[in-house]
Amino acid sequence: MSAIVISAVGWFLLQQTRDGLLRHRVDVVVGEVEAEVAAARDRLSAASGAEDNASVQRADLIDPIILEGESRGYGVVLGGPADSETRLSDGGAYRTTGLAVSSVPRRLQAHFEDANRSTAWTYTEIVRTLPDGSTVSEPGVVVGSQVQLPADGQTYTIYFLFPLTEEEETLDLVTRALLTAAGLLLVLVAGITWLVTRQVVTPVRMARRVAERLAAGRLQERLRVTGEDDLARLAHSFNQMASNLQRQIRQLEELSWVQRRFVSDVSHELRTPLTTVRMAGDVLHDARRDFDPATARAAELLQAELDRFETLLVDLLEISRFDAGAALLDVEDINLLDIAHRVVDAARPLADQRGVLVVVEQPAQPVRAQVDPRRVERILRNLVTNAIDHAFPDDLDRPIVVRMAADEHAAAVTVRDRGVGLAPGESAMVFNRFWRSDPARARSSGGTGLGLAISLEDAHLHGGWLQAWGRPGDGAQFRLTLPRIAGTALRHSPLPLAPVDEADADAGPDDDTPAPNPGREPSRGVPS
CATH class of the missing domain: 3.30.565.10 (Histidine kinase-like ATPase, C-terminal domain)
Structure with a gap:
């Protein structure tokens, strides 16, 4: 659960950091583009009276921007007139060296199909061709703005492509920091959980073992009481309960022993007088024919009850042997x-x-x-x-x-x-x-x-x-x-x-x- 919470919080922080970095970068590059475009317009206004050639004006417009972009790390592409069929061409001379015009997304080009469109931007994948002929790509932001040349009256679009390399590195650094913090936090949570579990579960396990030993008949077992917290009070109550049970069980054992001893003693002691009464009963039973009917019937009842009493004594003696564990x-x-x-x-x-x-x-x-x-x-x-x-x-x-x-x-x-x-x-x-x-x-x-x-x-x-x-x-x-x-x-x-x-x-x-x-x-x- 801690890992899930930390992952969710980390993902949220990463998203917030990413969005913040991108917003800040976009605000900065849009401001730079507007400043560059304003400076270009000022140059065109100052040179409009002396230069009539549109190609020269395009060169004067774009060359300083390209040089500025190469020195500051961003690329520039100059698009064709807004009302022409081909507004952006791979063969165009006015772009940063090695920069592919395919880096400008189609949706941004569609925004500048007409003249007098506002500055717009979007995310893109900047593609560059290295001197050895290989190509590389990197995430970036492309910003477009329109400028009108005095020489031909046409409106041209300038695309500024800013790489997001620094933001990507910053985001990687933040990600590594969050992963490190999350790992340390998980270790800390695991350590605290282990400590709390040890403090809580260990006394419970000890109580379980002591309870098992009590159930096995080792009534002298007790829990060790340390501290004054709830677990200590529980251990104290457990020990009191065990002491009361031990005392009551001993009382019951003593009472049971007394009862068994009483039954055994009575059974043995009654055999001697029973033998004497049996002898007298046998004499009366054998002579019952000489008695009147009532006395003869009494002699027969005496003999039957003596038989039953003797059987009862035998059974009681047998029960006492079982109680004493002496039966074999x-x-x-x-x-x-x-x-x-x-x-x-x-x-x-x-x-x-x-x-x-x-x-x-x-x-x-x-x-x-x-x-x-x-x-x-x-x-x-x-x-x-x-x-x-x-x-x-x-x-x-x-x-x-x-x-x-x-x-x-x-x-x-x-x-x-x-x-x-x-x-x-x-x-x-x-x-x-x-x-x-x-x-x-x-x-x-x-x-x-x-x-x-x-x-x-x-x-x-x-x-x-x-x-x-x-x-x-x-x-x-x-x-x-x-x-x-x-x-x-x-x-x-x-x-x-x-x-x-x-x-x-x-x-x-x-x-x-x-x-x-x-x-x-x-x-x-x-x-x-």
């Missing part, structure tokens, strides 16, 4: 179909009680992967029992379907039910701890509300994905995707997230995009 994998290369059949066989009594059919589709090829069998079986068990819980009872026409597939890099299992489904936005919330889509809905399996949260952590521990799709009244589908080889990164899933029978369904996240972890970052640094 015991990897084996197994066929996921065997795990699926084992889970479905174990859940069949619950499915029969609900009047629901659970079907495992036979894959086209074995679905093998390097996984922890115990954790994968727990994931599938949670998904299947959750599907049975939320399926419509006594609906054998719409079974729960377990599908699986594998490719070169990944293995996937989907559990599709035709139950109550999920409302928009619940596909991510379903993995929150203790979250239930319908708190008033009874659970047939007596779940703790931690099953899907633990399943999500198990999937992340494998480096896999656990995602959900659902539509109200049309059921839900959960998809587990695991890498075939432990430790490799997932890029896609062999099965779609949306059910294949829902071609027009909104699948939510892209099939190859992992679902967000609603609770926290996965354990052991596995990408969520």
